[in-house]
Amino acid sequence: MTTPNLTKPSPTLVIIRGNSGSGKTTTAREVRRRFGRGAALLEQDYLRRTVLREHDITRIDPVAPTFITATARTALDLGYHVILEGILHTERYATVLHQLIDNHAGPVAVFYLDVTFDETVRRHLRRDEPMSFTPEHMRSWYTHRDLLDIPRETVIGETNTFEQTVTTILHASGLTTVAPQTPCPRRCPHCARKADRTTTVTEAS
Template identity: 60%
Template sequence: MPCEQDYLRRVVLREHGSNSMPTVAPGFIMTAARAALEAGYHVVLEGILHTGQYGGPLRDLIAEHAGLSFTYWLDVSFDETVRRHRRRPEPIPVTAEDMRAWYTPLDLLGVAGEQVIDEASGFEDTVSTILHHSRLAEAAALTPCPRLCLRCAEKRSPGTAPAGGAAPENAGRAG
């Protein structure tokens, strides 16, 4: 399950990155990620997660999670950051000067196993590296629906019960 920091912070919470105001985003995002992990989802938490705001909550989330955790830092220079921003389908309206104020080189989380991916790695290579290193490329979906949902169990094999459940009596009904 993708947990996109920028979407949750800017769209859902309408927070716009000011350091002068208290922010709900770090706690909110960690709560969303934690809830998804506890429900059995694989979670990819991504974004510009400055350690000043997100470091403590991220380290706590990693420490509390009983499963495997993988962390990656995309080591991208400021100039390349600006170029990539300008190529976004819907870039947010900020100047390079605004971005320079936010840019923090090598803002590593400092946890065991953290991987640094160089800016020379293209989008497809970066995604492939993360999927294979984290073993998500081979991982079966662990979302509750395919395992527990009566409707999905009925779609898979009519008359069969989901894991840990009774035979689906109401399968196919809107719920």
């Protein structure tokens, strides 16, 4: 008699990178919103600027790269699908990102939002939330096609609409088909009631 494999599938790791103003944060938030509970959203700016209050420069031997990827690893180990977004410059983050990807047994999808500098400025100036930096700051940060150079990296150009970008990430990463693995969406009575309502609406339509 064959014993069934009861091991849970490994969660999905999604990395969304791009220059400031490329739309990665808004995109990542929408991807997580559409997935629902069971996916952890990790934003580089929040973890580095707010949690650590660390400047993003190499001269200080920054803690942020290790801290951010360790946080992602912990969330994955706890069963969360992870959506990690940020500029994540290869100069400082390539090594730790490659380690995170190579050491993850589950699905990995990496996306780079390839947007020209002029377009990043236009998008920056249209932000609903005012930002403390200027286009001059953005020019000093801008890096053309700062790819991780791995086989699983998908480049999304600026001609894609927001909806196309979100849809591409959801489908290419497999988040449209994987189930949440964390306790809240699997066992929480509130989540169960919400799922029942969604099923009822779907069946009635």
